């Protein structure tokens with residue numbers, strides 16, 4: 480008998496076809512996220528669950544006595560209650576590596592857009608405000624040869640460092656909970672404390688996973704250490720930042736601007752004061768959102784799940800569930 484799988488969001492046909500070869504499945508095929516109550520009912524008889532973002536907690540596990548594997552179509556897995564999953568010997572997988580270059584491109588786009596005021600000046604032209612002789616007010620700051628500080632030098636952090644070093648001749652500093660000697664050798668990245676990084680950088684990029692240790696890792700104190708001329712870029716998770724502290728730093732001119740892809744609440748309230756700031760570039764959590772990368776992520780997630788249900792070791796069991804600490 481084929482194992483049973485619930486697919487909790489629309490996925491590309493190739494990934495669905497791959498799952499169909501090995502599994503029986505039901506799916507949620509609507510644009511709106513599946514309501515939690517519906518998900519809890521759907522998974523009652525399931526062996527596998529393919530999803531993105533929804534909480535995998537004790538309540539969900541209690542509703543799914545047969546469940547053996549949860550496959551996230553994302554590299555971040557802060558939606559997993561790892562302790563509850565460990566107690567049930569539940570496998571949890573993610574989609575690392577296939578999105579590194581795509582997310583790094585987007586981070587550099589946020590760096591450039593913030594420094595050169597791209598969205599603000601796009602609006603300026605389209606609103607008919609461009610007059611001869613007005614360009615003295617339109618200056619930004621250079622990205623090339625500036626100093627970038629990367630907090631969280633993992634797979635994506637290294638792809639950002641590569642672009643910064645070899646594309647823009649930037650000085651690269653990083654802070655990570657462990658030192659990355661290879662990144663230092665290959666990318667000329669210099670390790671420093673988080674305080675030093677905040678004090679030295681023209682662009683501070685946050686790229687850690689969301690964990691209890693990284694929750695609000697950027698708060699009032701951290702923004703106060705940054706240069707008044709510096710920019711803050713966040714593509715990790717919204718909860719890694721105290722958004723009120725970020726807003727205050729921007730309003731008081733403690734930092735010069737920000738580029739943000741992720742928020743404490745998503746979607747962010749359209750009335751949120753951060754969205755009223757001209758020096759804040761905002762995106763709707765699209766770090767990995769290109770056609771190819773999203774397909775690669777869905778295929779990898781499908782393969783992780785099928786492999787687990789065949790009784791094999793899927794390649795991307797999340798670090799904590801296989802006892803790895805990077």
Ligand SMILES: NC(=O)c1ccc[n+]([C@@H]2O[C@H](COP(=O)([O-])OP(=O)(O)OC[C@H]3O[C@@H](n4cnc5c(N)ncnc54)[C@H](O)[C@@H]3O)[C@@H](O)[C@H]2O)c1
Pocket residue numbers: 554555556575576578582630631632633634635636654655656657686687688689690692693714715716740741764765766767805
């Ligand atoms: N905006 C987006 O669309 C998007 C896309 C992909 C990933 N992400 C986020 O980026 C995160 C990183 O992805 P990755 O593939 O590079 O992960 P990774 O595991 O390769 O890298 C994370 C790095 O952070 C470090 N780290 C962890 N806790 C730390 C701490 N307390 N202090 C300092 N360093 C710490 C780790 O040692 C590791 O080197 C994901 O977990 C996800 O939350 C966002």
Ligand SMILES: O=C(O)[C@H](O)CO
Pocket residue numbers: 531552553554555556578766767
């Ligand atoms: O973690 C990830 O892969 C991205 O944030 C997409 O959800």
